[in-house]
Amino acid sequence: MADLPKRQVTLDEVAERAGVSRSAASRVINNAPHVSKAKREAVQRAISDLGYVPNATARALATQQAGAVVLAISSDNAQVFADPFFAEVVIGISSVLEDTDLELMLMMATSSRGQTRLEQLLRTRQADGVMLMSMHGDDPLAHLAEKADVPVVFGGSPVNFEPRYYVDADNRGGARLATEHLVATGRRRIATITGRMDEGAGTARYKGYQDALAVAGLDANRVAHADFSEEGGTRAMQELLAAHPDLDGVFVASDQMAIGALRVLRDAGRSVPDDVALVGFNDITTARHTSPPLTTVSQPIQALGREMARMLLAVMSGETPTPLILPTRLVPRSST
Amino acid sequence: MADLPKRQVTLDEVAERAGVSRSAASRVINNAPHVSKAKREAVQRAISDLGYVPNATARALATQQAGAVVLAISSDNAQVFADPFFAEVVIGISSVLEDTDLELMLMMATSSRGQTRLEQLLRTRQADGVMLMSMHGDDPLAHLAEKADVPVVFGGSPVNFEPRYYVDADNRGGARLATEHLVATGRRRIATITGRMDEGAGTARYKGYQDALAVAGLDANRVAHADFSEEGGTRAMQELLAAHPDLDGVFVASDQMAIGALRVLRDAGRSVPDDVALVGFNDITTARHTSPPLTTVSQPIQALGREMARMLLAVMSGETPTPLILPTRLVPRSST
DNA sequence: CGCGAACTCGGGAGCGCTTCCAGCTCGAAC
DNA sequence: GTTCGAGCTGGAAGCGCTCCCGAGTTCGCG
Numbered sequence: 001m002a003d004l005p006k007r008q009v010t011l012d013e014v015a016e017r018a019g020v021s022r023s024a025a026s027r028v029i030n031n032a033p034h035v036s037k038a039k040r041e042a043v044q045r046a047i048s049d050l051g052y053v054p055n056a057t058a059r060a061l062a063t064q065q066a067g068a069v070v071l072a073i074s075s076d077n078a079q080v081f082a083d084p085f086f087a088e089v090v091i092g093i094s095s096v097l098e099d100t101d102l103e104l105m106l107m108m109a110t111s112s113r114g115q116t117r118l119e120q121l122l123r124t125r126q127a128d129g130v131m132l133m134s135m136h137g138d139d140p141l142a143h144l145a146e147k148a149d150v151p152v153v154f155g156g157s158p159v160n161f162e163p164r165y166y167v168d169a170d171n172r173g174g175a176r177l178a179t180e181h182l183v184a185t186g187r188r189r190i191a192t193i194t195g196r197m198d199e200g201a202g203t204a205r206y207k208g209y210q211d212a213l214a215v216a217g218l219d220a221n222r223v224a225h226a227d228f229s230e231e232g233g234t235r236a237m238q239e240l241l242a243a244h245p246d247l248d249g250v251f252v253a254s255d256q257m258a259i260g261a262l263r264v265l266r267d268a269g270r271s272v273p274d275d276v277a278l279v280g281f282n283d284i285t286t287a288r289h290t291s292p293p294l295t296t297v298s299q300p301i302q303a304l305g306r307e308m309a310r311m312l313l314a315v316m317s318g319e320t321p322t323p324l325i326l327p328t329r330l331v332p333r334s335s336t
Numbered sequence: 337m338a339d340l341p342k343r344q345v346t347l348d349e350v351a352e353r354a355g356v357s358r359s360a361a362s363r364v365i366n367n368a369p370h371v372s373k374a375k376r377e378a379v380q381r382a383i384s385d386l387g388y389v390p391n392a393t394a395r396a397l398a399t400q401q402a403g404a405v406v407l408a409i410s411s412d413n414a415q416v417f418a419d420p421f422f423a424e425v426v427i428g429i430s431s432v433l434e435d436t437d438l439e440l441m442l443m444m445a446t447s448s449r450g451q452t453r454l455e456q457l458l459r460t461r462q463a464d465g466v467m468l469m470s471m472h473g474d475d476p477l478a479h480l481a482e483k484a485d486v487p488v489v490f491g492g493s494p495v496n497f498e499p500r501y502y503v504d505a506d507n508r509g510g511a512r513l514a515t516e517h518l519v520a521t522g523r524r525r526i527a528t529i530t531g532r533m534d535e536g537a538g539t540a541r542y543k544g545y546q547d548a549l550a551v552a553g554l555d556a557n558r559v560a561h562a563d564f565s566e567e568g569g570t571r572a573m574q575e576l577l578a579a580h581p582d583l584d585g586v587f588v589a590s591d592q593m594a595i596g597a598l599r600v601l602r603d604a605g606r607s608v609p610d611d612v613a614l615v616g617f618n619d620i621t622t623a624r625h626t627s628p629p630l631t632t633v634s635q636p637i638q639a640l641g642r643e644m645a646r647m648l649l650a651v652m653s654g655e656t657p658t659p660l661i662l663p664t665r666l667v668p669r670s671s672t
Numbered sequence: 673c674g675c676g677a678a679c680t681c682g683g684g685a686g687c688g689c690t691t692c693c694a695g696c697t698c699g700a701a702c
Numbered sequence: 703g704t705t706c707g708a709g710c711t712g713g714a715a716g717c718g719c720t721c722c723c724g725a726g727t728t729c730g731c732g
Contacts, residue, residue: 008460010718021682026720034680055460057396058718061687066393068441087422094444103457104442105404108430121439124344124391259625286622289595346688357712362690370710394688397717 009052018046029054068103069129069312072118074110074141084285085301089155092305093131100313102128109141122148129312134158135199151315155308157323159200165315167307167324169299171201171281174328175208178279178297179251183216185336187249187277191222193236193261195253202228205253205281222247226257233257237264248276249336255280255287255296262290262335277336292334299328345388354382365390404439405465405648408454410446410477420621421637425491428641429467436649438464445477458484465648470494471535487651491644493659495536501651503643503660505635507537507617510664511544514615514633515587517666519552523585523613527558529572529597531589538564541589541617558583562593569593573600584612585672591616591623591632598626598671613672628670635664 015025020039027035028043035043046052060066071093073086090104097104105127109115118141121127133155134142142158154166182190192209195202206223213220222244226232233252237260240247252258258280262272270276272292280287283298307324314321351361356375363371364379371379382388396402407429409422426440433440441463445454454477457463469491470478478494490502518526528545531538542559549556558580562568569588573596576583588594594616598608606612608628616623619634643660650657 008718011720012718022719023682023684023721024680027681030720032721036680039681053456053459055397055718056457056462057393057402057460058687059720060393061391061397061689062718062720064687071442084420084422086420086426090422090442091444094442098444098447098449103462106407106426106430106440106442108427108434111434113434120389121392123389124393126392126439285620286625289622289626291627344688347690348688358689359691359712359714360710363711366690368691372710375710391688394717395690397719398688398690400717 008055009050011052011054014043014046014050014052017050018042064125066126066128067101068105068127069097069131069309069316070105070107070118070121070127071131072107072109072133072141074115074132074134074136074139085282088301089133089305089308092302092307093309094305095302096306096309096313115141115144119144119148122150125150129153129316131155131308131312135196135201138198151312153308153312153315155304157200159198159203163323165311165321165323167304167311167326168200169304170325170328171204171299172208172211173325174281174297174299174330175205175251175253176212177208177328177330178281178295179209179212180216181295181330181332181336182249182251182277182279183212183218185249185277188218189222189244189247190218190220190249190251191224191240191244191247192220192250193233193240193252193257194223194225195228195257197225199228202253209251222250226253228254228257230256230260233260234264235260237261241265241268241270250276250278252278252280255282255284255294258294258296258335259286259290262294273334273336279330279336283331287331288333290335295333295336296331297328298331300326344391345386347388347390350379350382350386350388353386354378400461402462402464403437404441404463405433405467405645405652406441406443406454406457406463407467408443408445408469408477410451410468410470410472410475424637425469425641425644428638428643429645430641431638432642432645432649451477451480455480455484458486461486465489465652467491467644467648471532471537474534487648489644489648489651491640493536495534495539499659501647501657501659503640503647503662504536505637505640506661506664507540507635508544508547509661510617510633510635510666511541511587511589512548513544513664513666514617514631515545515548516552517631517668517672518585518587518613518615519548519554521585521613521672524554525558525580525583526554526556526585526587527560527576527580527583528556528586529569529576529588529593530559530561531564531593533561535564538589545587558586562589564590564592566592566596569596570600571596573597577601577604577606586612586614588614588616591618591620591630594630594632594671595622595626598630609670609672615666615672619667623667624669626671631669631672632667633664634667636662 011022011025015022024039025043028040056067107118109118129151131153154163157166157168194206197203210220224236224239226236252261265272272278280294280296283296287294287296303326311321347358347361351358360371360375361379364376392403443454445451465487467489490499493502493504530542533539546556560572560575562572588597601608608614616630616632619632623630623632639662647657
């Protein structure tokens with residue numbers, strides 16, 4: 001440690017300088033009642049004279065509140081971070097936290113070590129609330145957090161497990177939108193490449209695909225499962241082409257996979273969108289620059305972060321908000 | 337607040353159960369000397385029986401150490417976050433912090449409110465160290481942090497200001513590499529589109545361009561300034577084409593700008609790479625998918641985070657590491 | 673003019689942990 | 703058998719702040 005600084009100003013010093021008791025000084029700081037105007041002003045003057053800043057640690061110890069919330073990310077696949085996803089969520093969260101006195105702590109709970117730490121963090125109330133981005137319902141973190149005695153809100157709802165509080169993007173609706181778009185542009189033999197079926201987003205998007213085709217009275221049996229990755233998309237598109245050479249449209253559950261699929265299609269001599277139309281999901285920045293540019297579904301990522309934070313704040317103040325589903329929207333480009 | 341949990345286990349309870357004093361218990365926890373083997377074991381048993389977890393807040397208050405470091409990001413332009421940049425840095429940082437007992441706090445110090453908070457955080461030692469990603473030398477944060485009595489390491493060195501401790505990518509070297517590559521492939525009338533000249537990366541990349549051309553004995557006077565953005569790149573490329581219609585190669589200081597430039601070139605009927613070769617910087621994921629795929633310079637972002645954290649740890653433990661410049665490397669693709 | 677009600681105020685007891693210090697024990701050396 | 707020193711030990715004093723409480727003040731109203 002570097003050598004200690006000029007000692008920090010304490011409440012006692014403020015109180016002394018203002019000629020009041022520490023209790024009184026404390027009261028004006030937390031602007032509690034029962035302080036005369038005169039003393040209140042004296043204290044305030046002392047504070048600015050001395051440049052007093054309350055010690056958050058001491059306050060936390062005394063109040064038993066940490067003054068911080070944590071964003072915990074559990075992901076074995078760094079996929080989540082591909083693209084500004086993570087950053088945008090954080091920006092959203094920060095923007096609402098900025099109006100509070102809460103700090104944001106970050107935990108990448110990948111290893112079991114990370115999970116232990118999160119657990120301890122919660123048990124000792126080092127954080128007053130948790131935002132958890134967890135993909136898998138069988139994620140130990142999910143259960144851990146849910147049974148913790150601390151407010152928790154989920155970002156994205158895991159599969160096999162409906163959290164009490166969560167905000168999610170309308171994956172199912174978005175997938176339906178995308179598939180309907182394919183139908184509307186005249187496609188009839190529509191396939192899908194799904195994401196990981198052990199993630200909420202994976203299953204929801206698959207369901208959306210089925211929804212749309214059911215309504216249109218079309219077959220929903222052209223499906224290949226993949227893992228959201230570009231390589232996965234490549235492989236899945238090859239399978240699809242082999243099994244259903246007649247397909248004329250495909251809804252791909254992520255842009256990354258769509259990029260892989262696009263290449264396979266091109267290599268197979270199928271023109272996009274003339275022979276087969278393609279729509280992705282996520283609207284990653286690259287989607288604008290593929291050839292042809294990718295029709296896709298975009299979700300309000302920053303809003304996701306913002307709403308997670310807002311919901312957490314609500315839960316922390318004793319409210320019981322209902323889960324929130326954020327709208328997704330179709331972004332038509334030239335691949336359809 | 338949710339209702340209080342089962343009270344947390346305190347050191348006193350552990351001590352009592354183990355039949356020792358609180359002091360002794362404390363000693364074994366921090367495995368300090370002067371505890372007999374017998375007592376040490378008794379305490380350890382009590383700890384695991386009770387499931388004791390030390391209260392970090394109390395410890396922080398007593399030791400005057402927060403047990404946390406902060407990553408502060410000051411950016412008026414969200415540009416920094418385009419692409420996994422931010423996420424990767426965080427991953428790098430987390431990976432080294434995981435082996436310590438330090439938590440990571442995150443501050444987006446955009447508004448002046450954010451700056452005030454960072455300042456207070458430091459003044460009250462809520463954090464034991466700071467990693468600062470700050471682009472501008474005139475960023476108040478930069479000075480604030482540097483004069484704080486807390487270890488600070490910079491990520492990327494700001495322009496007009498050489499921090500005591502920082503780790504940066506070799507922007508100048510990378511730019512030189514890129515430009516040399518242009519020279520090596522036979523280009524002779526090489527232009528550049530620069531980034532913001534009020535950022536370290538902007539000026540360094542410009543210098544690298546000049547370095548290479550000086551060595552090659554070529555003119556380095558075909559330059560247009562932009563701001564790292566795609567739109568900026570578009571505009572700059574137009575200027576360049578107007579002022580130097582004879583150019584046959586251009587080093588663009590960011591992939592985003594290069595993408596803009598690419599479109600302008602195509603629209604102007606210049607073939608890439610036949611008429612003019614293009615190389616970008618950053619190796620964003622999109623660079624692989626443009627047509628033609630973009631030759632670019634990649635920097636080890638995750639390593640950047642890792643090294644920042646490592647350096648911070650070193651400074652915190654009293655060492656005085658020297659600044660670190662991480663190597664960049666050329667990624668040849670079809671645009672050259 | 674007297675008496676409660678309603679405030680204002682400061683003392684002091686924590687929050688849970690670390691750490692200094694004085695007192696002890698115990699064994700080795702002579 | 704005595705003397706010393708080298709560990710052990712637990713008591714107690716904080717770290718800086720909150721908040722309960724009882725005491726002191728003020729003021730309104732009958």
